[in-house]
Amino acid sequence: MATKKLAFVVRSLPYKTEASRLALTHAISSQTVEIYLNDGDLVEASVSYVSDGVFNVLKNQQGGKYYGITTNEGHAKNTLLLDLRVLICKEDLDKFGLTEGNIVIDAEEIGGDTKANIVPYSEILKEMETADHLLFC
Amino acid sequence: MGKLTIGTFSSLVGSLSLDFSVKLAEAAVKKGHTVDFWMSGNATMLAKKGQKAFKDYSFLSKTIQELIATGNFKITACEACAEARGYHKEDCPDGFLRKSMDWYLASTFEADRVLHIGGD
Numbered sequence: 001m002a003t004k005k006l007a008f009v010v011r012s013l014p015y016k017t018e019a020s021r022l023a024l025t026h027a028i029s030s031q032t033v034e035i036y037l038n039d040g041d042l043v044e045a046s047v048s049y050v051s052d053g054v055f056n057v058l059k060n061q062q063g064g065k066y067y068g069i070t071t072n073e074g075h076a077k078n079t080l081l082l083d084l085r086v087l088i089c090k091e092d093l094d095k096f097g098l099t100e101g102n103i104v105i106d107a108e109e110i111g112g113d114t115k116a117n118i119v120p121y122s123e124i125l126k127e128m129e130t131a132d133h134l135l136f137c
Numbered sequence: 138m139g140k141l142t143i144g145t146f147s148s149l150v151g152s153l154s155l156d157f158s159v160k161l162a163e164a165a166v167k168k169g170h171t172v173d174f175w176m177s178g179n180a181t182m183l184a185k186k187g188q189k190a191f192k193d194y195s196f197l198s199k200t201i202q203e204l205i206a207t208g209n210f211k212i213t214a215c216e217a218c219a220e221a222r223g224y225h226k227e228d229c230p231d232g233f234l235r236k237s238m239d240w241y242l243a244s245t246f247e248a249d250r251v252l253h254i255g256g257d
Contacts, residue, residue: 022177026177026241026242030242031239032237035243036240036244037246133250134253135253
């Protein structure tokens, strides 16, 4: 029995490329990974938003209206619904003038209990240091 | 010898990140390591039959087939990413697998190193 920690570090803008969306969908897929593993083994994913990546958690995204696709906001909420550990870099939010009010911090409306954590970059570094593998997207 | 899991999102031809990923896999296999190679997003373009070699464009099919033949290289495309681009099961070259994203995460479980490359 073992658990491997994967840290997805989202640093790309949403919609410009698919990278940040894929980070979120891959992290979410950690929920079904057991079908490939031995009993008791787990892969645990966390998601950290840094640099331009913090724009992925902006509220009121209009991906459906303009592109006919799901929003990264929706995926961000799903990570919280699934109780993934979510970290958002405080310095980068400050840099772009974003506050807790502008971003997805919980997923209460879809039944999620877990909240995202706005943390200094030093905390995100700690998350990366404790992960078995890092995935920059 | 170790196990390497390489994941890439980058497209064939449009970026050289995919070429780099394949070259890295080739170097690792030549050293005796095993490699799981995962393609998501635009990288699934590599999982399409019938690619032709032109001098101006990347052509990775021959290298990939040689790697598969070693028995130490497993190449898998994200099924949803491929289907979204119109690459169906029948379009998949011999030896390629198609799986859901959790296959990639499962592959990292026993990997000694995970390299996630590209993201265009």
